[in-house]
Amino acid sequence: MELYIHIPFCKRKCDYCDFLSFGGREYYSQNYLNALCRDLKRYGGHTVSTIYIGGGTPSVMPLGFYDKLFECIRENFLILPDAEISIEVNPGTLTPAKAVEYKRVGINRISFGLQSAIDEELQALGRIHNYTDFLKSYESARKAGIQNISIDLMAGIPGQTEESLKSSLSKVCMLHPEHLSVYMLIIENGTPFSDLYKEHPEAFPDEEMVSKMYEMTIDFLAKKGYEQYEISNFARNGYSCRHNIGYWKRVPYLGIGLGASSLIDDTRYRVTSDWDDYLKELSYESEEKLSMKDIKNEAVMLGLRMKEGISYSALAEEFGEGFAGYTIARLGKYAEEGYMEHDYDRFFFTTKGFLVSNTILAELME
Numbered sequence: 001m002e003l004y005i006h007i008p009f010c011k012r013k014c015d016y017c018d019f020l021s022f023g024g025r026e027y028y029s030q031n032y033l034n035a036l037c038r039d040l041k042r043y044g045g046h047t048v049s050t051i052y053i054g055g056g057t058p059s060v061m062p063l064g065f066y067d068k069l070f071e072c073i074r075e076n077f078l079i080l081p082d083a084e085i086s087i088e089v090n091p092g093t094l095t096p097a098k099a100v101e102y103k104r105v106g107i108n109r110i111s112f113g114l115q116s117a118i119d120e121e122l123q124a125l126g127r128i129h130n131y132t133d134f135l136k137s138y139e140s141a142r143k144a145g146i147q148n149i150s151i152d153l154m155a156g157i158p159g160q161t162e163e164s165l166k167s168s169l170s171k172v173c174m175l176h177p178e179h180l181s182v183y184m185l186i187i188e189n190g191t192p193f194s195d196l197y198k199e200h201p202e203a204f205p206d207e208e209m210v211s212k213m214y215e216m217t218i219d220f221l222a223k224k225g226y227e228q229y230e231i232s233n234f235a236r237n238g239y240s241c242r243h244n245i246g247y248w249k250r251v252p253y254l255g256i257g258l259g260a261s262s263l264i265d266d267t268r269y270r271v272t273s274d275w276d277d278y279l280k281e282l283s284y285e286s287e288e289k290l291s292m293k294d295i296k297n298e299a300v301m302l303g304l305r306m307k308e309g310i311s312y313s314a315l316a317e318e319f320g321e322g323f324a325g326y327t328i329a330r331l332g333k334y335a336e337e338g339y340m341e342h343d344y345d346r347f348f349f350t351t352k353g354f355l356v357s358n359t360i361l362a363e364l365m366e
Contacts, residue, residue: 002246003048003077005036005069006257007058011093011128026060031279032258033065037072039256039282044076046254050243051085053107059089063097070105084109084148084242089141090127091134099144109148109241110141111181116157117168124158131171138175148239149177155213156185158204165213166220173224178239182217183232184210211355218351229307231354248302250295259285266290300327301361309340309348327364334360 009026051073066087073079086109087102094110102110112134116122119130129137141149151172155165172180185204205213218228226234230248233241246253255262259273270286272278290298296319303310315324331347334340339353339360349357 001046001048002050002052002243002251002253003046003073004243004253004255004257004260005051005053006255006260007032007053007055007061008258009055009060010057011060011090026062028279029061029065033068035279035282036069036256040072040076042282043254043256047078047080048254049080049083049251050246051079051083052243053087055088057090057093057113058087059093059098063095063101066101066105066107079106086111086150086241086243088113089137090129091137092129094137094140096140096143099140099146102141103144103146108146109150110146111150111152111179112138112141113152114168114172115152115154116160116164117153117171118160118164121157121160121164121168125154148179150179150181150241151175151177152181152183154183154185155217156205156210160205160213162209162213162216166216169217169220173221173226179233179235179241180221180226181233182214182221184214214355215351227307231305231349231357245306248305250298250302266295296323297365300364304347304349304357304361304364307348309346311347312345330364 009029009032079085083106085107087107088111090113114131114134115125115127117131117134122130138149153165153168153172169180169182221228221234225236227237228234229240230244233244235241250263252264253262254264255269255271258271258275258278260271262269266289268286268288268290269284272283272285277283299315299318300310310327312324312328315327328345328347331340331342334353335342335347339350339356340347341350342348349360353360
């Protein structure tokens with residue numbers, strides 16, 4: 001089983017963000033820790049192969065927070081000796097002392113939310129840090145002994161060009177991180193960016209430019225030794241994110257914290273997103289038993305997110321030859337159009353296909 005822990009605190013909410021997070025509530029950290037430990041005790045007893053601490057900005061938590069949290073985790077769960085244990089970090093919030101604490105409690109992977117190495121683009125995103133802040137945080141992580149570091153970048157930022165994205169890629173590759181994620185900016189309803197886009201769409205790179213950025217990113221990172229293994233993710237050999245691969249391969253996972261989701265025995269659970277309700281007691285917004293149709297759709301949709309794609313033999317083993325044959329036959333159309341390639345019985349997206357994957361996946365859903 002995988003374990004996810006949600007930390008919903010941020011210094012300030014970014015202009016593009018619609019994640020479940022709150023700015024300026026760090027003074028609730030002890031109350032929130034108590035609630036997390038309450039839930040960890042309630043659902044303990046599992047063996048976990050990966051732990052992922054996401055947010056929000058988990059690195060805004062005060063010194064000592066993770067000492068206590070991991071003490072509680074270890075009291076209630078068996079963590080495998082080779083477990084991948086990740087934490088999301090925003091530059092400017094990681095001090096040398098915090099990095100040492102993370103290493104001490106067993107965290108062995110840090111994911112930095114850099115987004116851009118260009119200060120003007122960081123300002124456009126509403127980030128609280130600049131590139132110099134990131135370099136200091138990165139150095140703190142390395143000095144603490146963290147040997148698996150991921151860096152997030154973004155394409156489609158207002159004012160961004162193909163050359164400025166290449167500059168960001170070049171700068172971070174010089175640091176030799178083990179993993180990179182490059183996400184296309186999605187303009188979510190209800191965010192400040194949604195209002196900005198409605199008023200000034202010309203401020204954002206157009207669809208054609210973002211497509212060029214994506215293609216350039218894949219070529220650039222391949223030359224630097226980073227293999228693409230998912231739509232937005234690239235890694236040196238042996239450093240693909242095991243936790244996220246678990247999601248895409250439908251490994252059972254337990255979500256702890258405000259708004260966290262779980263997948264256990266083909267049932268999806270979601271914890272309440274109401275702050276006051278969560279601090280008082282554990283309650284759920286939803287509980288959904290997945291039908292066989294849902295499970296099949298997820299297997300196809302999540303499998304095709306990965307560069308390795310899906311295969312007839314794997315689908316046939318899990319769902320029968322009828323479903324496998326039907327699915328592979330439907331994928332043939334996209335291969336003919338250049339959106340997919342196939343190798344023996346395995347189908348996977350081309351770069352052209354990844355660019356329109358959301359549309360294709362929607363068409364494939366039964």
